[in-house]
Amino acid sequence: MKSVFLLCLVVVLAACQREERDFTKRKESEPPDTVSVSPLHPGNPPITTLEESKYEQSAYDVAEGKRLYQWFNCTGCHFNGGGGIGPALMDDKWIYGSSIENIVKTIKEGRPNGMPSFGGLIPEKETWQLAAYVRALGGFVAKDVAPSRNDDLSASPAENRLPSPKPYNGKAP
Amino acid sequence: MRHKLFWLLVPISALFLFLNSLGAFAQQNASVHGESGEWPMPARDFASTRFSPLNEINSDNVDKLKVAFTFSLGVNRGQESSPIVIEDTLYVVTPYPNILYALDLKKPGAPLKWKYEPKTEAAAQGVACCDTVNRGPVYGDGRIYYNTLDGHTIAVDAQTGRELWNVRLGDINIGETMTMAPLFVNGRVLVGNSGGEFGVRGWIQALEAGSGKVLWKAWSTGPDKDVLIGPDFHPYYDMDKGKDLGVTSWPPDAWKQGGGNVWGWISYDPELNLIFHGTGNPGPWNADARPGDNKWTAGIFARDANTGEARWFYQWSPHDVYDHDGINEQILLDRDWHGKPRKLLIRPERNGYLYVMDRLTGEVLSATPFAPVNSSTGVDLKTGRLQMNPDKQPETGKVVRDICPAAPGAKDWNPSAYSPQTGYLYIPHNNVCMDLEGVEANYIAGTPFVGANVAMKAGPGDGHRGEYSAWDIDSGKATWTINERFPVWSGTVATAGNLVFYGNMEGWFKALDARTGKLLWQFKTGSGVIGQPTTYRGPDGHQYVAILSGVGGWSGAIAVLGLDGRDRTAGLGFVGAMQDLPSATTTGGMLYVFRLP
Numbered sequence: 001m002k003s004v005f006l007l008c009l010v011v012v013l014a015a016c017q018r019e020e021r022d023f024t025k026r027k028e029s030e031p032p033d034t035v036s037v038s039p040l041h042p043g044n045p046p047i048t049t050l051e052e053s054k055y056e057q058s059a060y061d062v063a064e065g066k067r068l069y070q071w072f073n074c075t076g077c078h079f080n081g082g083g084g085i086g087p088a089l090m091d092d093k094w095i096y097g098s099s100i101e102n103i104v105k106t107i108k109e110g111r112p113n114g115m116p117s118f119g120g121l122i123p124e125k126e127t128w129q130l131a132a133y134v135r136a137l138g139g140f141v142a143k144d145v146a147p148s149r150n151d152d153l154s155a156s157p158a159e160n161r162l163p164s165p166k167p168y169n170g171k172a173p
Numbered sequence: 174m175r176h177k178l179f180w181l182l183v184p185i186s187a188l189f190l191f192l193n194s195l196g197a198f199a200q201q202n203a204s205v206h207g208e209s210g211e212w213p214m215p216a217r218d219f220a221s222t223r224f225s226p227l228n229e230i231n232s233d234n235v236d237k238l239k240v241a242f243t244f245s246l247g248v249n250r251g252q253e254s255s256p257i258v259i260e261d262t263l264y265v266v267t268p269y270p271n272i273l274y275a276l277d278l279k280k281p282g283a284p285l286k287w288k289y290e291p292k293t294e295a296a297a298q299g300v301a302c303c304d305t306v307n308r309g310p311v312y313g314d315g316r317i318y319y320n321t322l323d324g325h326t327i328a329v330d331a332q333t334g335r336e337l338w339n340v341r342l343g344d345i346n347i348g349e350t351m352t353m354a355p356l357f358v359n360g361r362v363l364v365g366n367s368g369g370e371f372g373v374r375g376w377i378q379a380l381e382a383g384s385g386k387v388l389w390k391a392w393s394t395g396p397d398k399d400v401l402i403g404p405d406f407h408p409y410y411d412m413d414k415g416k417d418l419g420v421t422s423w424p425p426d427a428w429k430q431g432g433g434n435v436w437g438w439i440s441y442d443p444e445l446n447l448i449f450h451g452t453g454n455p456g457p458w459n460a461d462a463r464p465g466d467n468k469w470t471a472g473i474f475a476r477d478a479n480t481g482e483a484r485w486f487y488q489w490s491p492h493d494v495y496d497h498d499g500i501n502e503q504i505l506l507d508r509d510w511h512g513k514p515r516k517l518l519i520r521p522e523r524n525g526y527l528y529v530m531d532r533l534t535g536e537v538l539s540a541t542p543f544a545p546v547n548s549s550t551g552v553d554l555k556t557g558r559l560q561m562n563p564d565k566q567p568e569t570g571k572v573v574r575d576i577c578p579a580a581p582g583a584k585d586w587n588p589s590a591y592s593p594q595t596g597y598l599y600i601p602h603n604n605v606c607m608d609l610e611g612v613e614a615n616y617i618a619g620t621p622f623v624g625a626n627v628a629m630k631a632g633p634g635d636g637h638r639g640e641y642s643a644w645d646i647d648s649g650k651a652t653w654t655i656n657e658r659f660p661v662w663s664g665t666v667a668t669a670g671n672l673v674f675y676g677n678m679e680g681w682f683k684a685l686d687a688r689t690g691k692l693l694w695q696f697k698t699g700s701g702v703i704g705q706p707t708t709y710r711g712p713d714g715h716q717y718v719a720i721l722s723g724v725g726g727w728s729g730a731i732a733v734l735g736l737d738g739r740d741r742t743a744g745l746g747f748v749g750a751m752q753d754l755p756s757a758t759t760t761g762g763m764l765y766v767f768r769l770p
Contacts, residue, residue: 070612076370076621077299082740082748084730085299085621091737114299116619153572153610155628155749156740 035101053100055132059145065133066147066159068126072118080156081137086115089137090156092165098138103131139164210710215255215309215354215664216588217707219441220505223590224667225708229716230769231670235684235694241717241768242283244276249760251304251725251733253586255354255664255705256764259312259331261712262286263719265764269293269305271321275334276764279712283766287334297323300348300619302370302745303727304734308586309705313357314382320351326364326380338385342366342378347618349373356439358448358478361388365435369453369498370745372430372622375470377439377450379481389481393433393452393469394419400469401476406483409535410557413486418468427463430616432456433470437500437586441478442516442532448478449518449532451489451500457614458580459624460494461569467492471499473520475535485535489522490559494567495548495609496580496625497523502588504598508646510538519646521589521600523582524559526552527644541649543642544583544602545633548576567625569611579607579629580746581727585662588705592667595687597643597652599673601661603728604632604640605750627746638750641665641675643690653690659754660728663720664705674718676702678729679757682720682765698722700761701729701754717768723761724754733760 055061069075077083081090096106107127110117122130136146139162146160210227217223230238246252250268257264263276263283270293275286298305301322310319316328316337324343329336342364343349348371356363362385365377375393380386391401396417408414415421420428434453441448455463455470472488489499504519510529518532525546529538540552550560565576584602591598607629614624631638639657644650659678667673667687676682678701684694701724708718725733730744732754741749 071615073615073617073620073622076623079743079745080626080740082737082743083734084736084744084748085302088735088737088740088743090740091735093735110296112295114296114301116296116299121617152612153608153626153628153742155608155626155742 035097035099035105037096037102053128053132055128056100056135056141057145061129062132062136062141062145063147064126065129065131065136068122068130069133072122072130074130082156089134090139090162092138094138098135098140100128100131100135103134104128107131137162210716211260212258212707212709213312214257214357215311215705216438216440216502219358219443221438221440221502221588222504223588223665224592226669227708227710227716228668228670230668230672230708230718232672232686232693234769235670235672237769238684238694238696238718238767239770240696241766243766244274244283244764246272246274246721246723246762246764248272249723249733249762251306251729252704252721252723252762253306253308253726254721255309255707256719256721257310257312257707258709262331264310264312264317264331265721266307266310266319267762268307268725269298269301269322271307271319273310273317273319273329273334275331289329289334289336291321291325291327291339293321294323294345297345297350300345300368300371301350301352302367302621304725304730306352306726308352309354311355311357313362314360316382318355318357318362318382320353320355320364322350322352324349324351324366326351326355326362326385328362328382328385340380340385343368345619347371347373348620353436356441356448357382358441361478363439363448365450367434367436369432369434369436369456370621370623371619372456372616373432373434374429375432375434375452377435377481391476391481391483392419393435394423394428394431396420400483401481402483405477406485408485409487412466412491412556412558413468413488418466422465422468423463424465430456430622431463431467431470435500437498438502438588440503440505442505445533446478447475447484447532449473449475449503449505451498451503453498453500454493454496457622457624458496459569459611459614460492460567461611462614462624465492471497473499473503475532487530487535487537487557489528490524495576497582499523501584501586504589504591505532506591519591519598521584521598521602521644523578523584524549525578525583527598527649529646539649543600543644543651544604544640545577545606546583548578567609567611569613572608572610574608575606576609577606577632578603579605579750580627581605581660585727587662587703588664590665590667590673592673592687594669594671595643596647597645597687599665599667600642600644601663601665601675602640602642603638603660604634605629605638605660606632607746607749623745626742627749628741629746629750631750639677643687655685655690659701659751659757662703662726662728666706666708668708674706674708674720676704676706676720676722678703678724678754680722682706682722696765696767698761698765699763700724701732701758703729711768715768717766719764719766722763722765724758725760729754731755732758
């Protein structure tokens with residue numbers, strides 16, 4: 001009986017642990033110079049492996065990214081992931097790379113066929129939150145982190161129900 | 174016999190052109206082109222009838238129609254443009270990057286004579302709401318004029334392809350693009366801007382055809398002096414009367430991002446010396462952000478062709494809440510209306526009504542739905558006002574379902590044709606409804622300013638999303654209608670051979686009997702057809718029919734841009750109704766020209 005009580009206590013207390021939210025200090029560094037939009041690397045230089053960003057492990061940051069995605073009118077071109085003026089973000093095609101560093105660079109720098117450069121308009125932290133949300137649209141983010149069905153017109157699958165991208169031609173997406 | 178007639182017509186045409194150059198017959202410009210079998214502008218004539226008097230190809234022999242030549246445009250985007258023909262040359266312009274080709278019709282296979290590349294800014298693709306389309310070039314005074322996606326108007330020597338002038342009128346950094354076909358009137362080139370989904374303030378400008386110098390510019394919102402409203406402005410209805418309505422019918426300063434873009438068709442009446450043009454939707458789509466009638470958006474202006482001064486205005490959709498741009502074609506007809514000869518203006522409008530108007534005064538004589546409409550209940554002919562249905566009124570944070578017609582309207586940009594032989598207006602149109610939710614819109618210059626989640630769907634019926642109707646103007650109803658699986662996004666042409674031509678988004682280009690609607694001939698092109706068919710008499714004296722094949726445009730965005738159909742809100746909501754399009758067609762960019770063997 002006592003052991004059952006202890007077990008329950010442990011479970012209940014464990015449930016109290018919540019993810020950490022750092023509202024003030026945390027700031028991702030600039031994407032490393034080695035972030036590239038091409039898989040070709042002449043001369044075979046050493047490539048730094050990219051770590052998964054803290055932002056895409058935090059439901060709070062991804063949710064903030066979703067809010068900012070509306071606020072900065074990303075939705076006007078990419079809609080709820082299906083694309084329009086800009087390409088779809090919920091599919092498995094990534095013209096300029098799917099890593100969070102690549103996405104951050106794309107948001108900041110813009111791309112020649114119409115992606116505007118948001119560098120200078122969107123602050124650093126918010127850019128990373130946005131990129132984390134774009135990763136969620138791509139199915140890269142854990143199901144318990146990605147947003148679930150929202151209160152708006154539900155005409156697209158919720159982010160946490162999108163399938164994880166599968167390796168393509170033996171390569172990671 | 175036909176050849177003899179042709180050789181007889183040559184000196185007559187030459188004489189007319191000579192007199193025309195003297196200015197004596199300037200007003201008969203359109204009829205001169207008609208007799209010569211040329212097709213000098215997308216609508217063929219100033220009245221925008223798209224009717225050809227040629228009848229070599231007719232309802233008796235059209236089943237023998239064969240491909241005469243093809244030409245690859247080298248750009249696989251939505252081909253909404255119209256091939257035009259002057260003397261022995263065919264001109265065609267591509268979507269972005271807006272290459273202009275001239276084909277030599279004298280030689281077998283119509284080889285390339287020259288091409289002109291304007292070096293259109295690639296970034297312009299990022300501010301074009303609905304694919305990177307172009308709706309056609311226009312000929313006048315030995316030059317070809319057209320607009321580029323990045324907001325330039327260009328004049329090119331029709332003989333040599335040399336650039337004569339190139340003026341930048343739009344700024345892509347505020348989301349301003351140009352997609353419309355200019356109109357050439359008496360030494361002036363009339364052009365307007367696009368950008369209604371980016372909060373771009375609409376305008377129309379007249380440029381001097383020889384230099385590109387701006388002669389006048391009329392804005393669609395703002396104070397009367399900006400709109401060129403002066404003492405000669407006499408709208409028919411009280412709702413359009415008052416001082417500075419382009420400011421006072423908006424919340425403070427909202428008119429500065431108010432849209433009303435002139436991205437559609439302009440018609441011209443040489444006798445009255447008036448041009449007629451529509452204005453686009455107000456911005457943003459979410460109407461909660463802009464209480465008021467939002468003048469002078471979603472309406473039609475009659476303007477003096479020389480000065481641009483407004484003569485009258487009528488607002489199809491005051492305080493538009495559905496993205497119902499008012500920019501469709503207006504067909505100018507002189508014919509009896511209820512037993513009296515009238516100067517009419519016919520407009521199949523995006524809000525679902527076919528308007529018959531008096532083009533002298535702007536009075537609405539009748540307004541009849543030509544497609545399923547539940548967003549409004551009718552037009553009050555006393556006040557002129559569209560009567561809205563409160564059940565279908567969108568709100569911020571509320572999803573309103575099954576609004577008909579949807580945002581692209583009962584009919585979008587793709588122009589109708591009128592045949593004086595049958596008295597029918599041939600209307601290519603949509604059968605699409607939508608769910609719409611207003612969301613907060615945030616204005617950031619150069620980004621979309623919409624504020625709506627939209628998901629479209631097929632309208633009433635068996636899932637067909639397109640229709641092609643022959644509309645009897647006198648009786649005010651469709652004589653026959655053909656259902657199409659996808660929206661009919663192509664234009665159409667009517668000929669004296671008792672034929673009408675149009676294409677569908679599966680790629681079929683069709684000829685129908687103009688009286689009965691019977692399918693007489695069809696040809697499967699390589700990609701969906703959304704272009705404007707034209708027909709001309711070649712240097713060999715024979716009649717040809719030309720069409721561009723290449724799916725795209727707003728309706729075809731899913732197929733041309735590779736959008737993801739799981740998100741029904743994609744592509745401004747049109748993807749919701751077009752999820753099966755990529756299984757029916759792929760992108761293309763090919764000119765097809767047909768003739769009898």
